[in-house]
Amino acid sequence: DIQMTQSPSSLSASVGDRVTITCQASQDISNYLNWYQQKPGKAPKVLIYDASNLETGVPSRFSGSGSGTDFTFTISSLQPEDIATYFCQQNDDVPLTFGGGTKVEIK
């Protein structure tokens, strides 16, 4: 199985701050990496697919980069509505696997 190591597990930042989350795969997954946002009590929502593509309708303050084993997810200017848990997920091979999640809070 491909292990996905996501960090940090939680962070606290101020409105307007730049927020960065990293995800490392245990083997080369090319660009088969997606990022999801999950708000409390809701289903996850895809924000970034194939490492750097913004899903339709998602605000441009969200972005992703990376390839191979190392990936980064960025919120350029944190907004109050971005309070959520974020997960990376590899879709290079089955079993599909997720990172452990990053809980983002407002300072």
Place this chain on the structure above:
Amino acid sequence: EVQLVQSGAEVKKPGESLRISCEGSGYNFSTYWISWVRQMPGKGLEWIGRIDPRDSYTNYSPSFKGHVTTSADKSITTAYLQWSSLRASDTAMYYCARHGGYGLARFDYWGQGTLVTVSS
């Protein structure tokens, strides 16, 4: 509008059987694979397995293989996840999700989730 609508919450006893459903609408159901994802209380996301509704071909995570079964009835655009013998450790929220493209594409649409509680 694409929608995945899941069946309601269930409360079961250990050893009982259960089938939960996920009805797709607003798109050609046979064209996109459906996966199931588990989220235990306060925990992260775990992929259970996927099905191709066109031919019912499946893949399972080794962690779930043999304990759950996924199936689909394309005539009523519905996918299912079932257990023959539930355990207390199956208590979780279960989501169905559509692969939004060819093969193992990202999950572009999700069901609202089905909460399964297994308790004696």
